Amino acid sequence: MKSSILVTGATGTIGRYVAKQFPGKVAVSARSVHSDVWTGSMNTLLAVILTLMLACVTSARAQTSQPAHKPSAELQEEGDYYVGNWKLTGETKTSPFGPGGEKFESSERLEWLPGGFFLLARSYEGEKWTQLTIIGYDETKKILTHTAYNARGEIEVMEGTEHGDTEIWSGESKVGGKPVKQRLTIKRVSPAFYTFKFEMAPRGGNWSLVYEGHGTKE
DSSP states (O other): OHHHHHHHHHHHHHHHHHHHHSTTTSSOOSOOOOHHHHHHHHHHHHHHHHHHHHHHHHHHHHHHTSOOOOOOHHHHHHHHHHOEEEEEEEEEOOBTTBOSOOEEEEEEEEEEOTTSSOEEEEEEETTEEEEEEEEEEETTTTEEEEEEEETTSOEEEEEEEEETTEEEEEEEEEETTEEEEEEEEEEEEETTEEEEEEEEEETTSOOEEEEEEEEEEO
């Protein structure tokens, strides 16, 4: 399809070029034109057209031979670990952002979007679907990206880096209308078990542990 578009677009260029090089020779009416001169002009026209068409085809082939964009190895490693069903359990901790001692449980299902460029995570509380998260990799910044959409109409954006078996995700949010920093640390303990902790801090303030827990692959 790309070759046909390039070739079709080239016909307009050919027409303009021919009109410029051979004024009065393209559109022939009943005017008296010497046959030898006309034959020579036609041969030249054909040579020009064939040369331009060949150049267009060569250019199209060069473009289609460029290597295709591939998913990042960084995201591939991350995604392959998490693909599947996970059960998450944890407990809140006493902090300026809430009371402690509250246990929670949820589940997640992660899978690759076709093409392997993004990892899709669905979060559930019981049978209720509560959040959709898309994880990718920013080739320019060299960081993992995390964008979550929840059932409360909120959008959460975080950026992550890997440090061996540990991932650190950071972002910003608001609590009580005030801006806060947030940090999620995940440590992969085994192929089917990881721990996590979530911390928050007011701008310019100290970090507080808000909750922690673990994930188990089912």
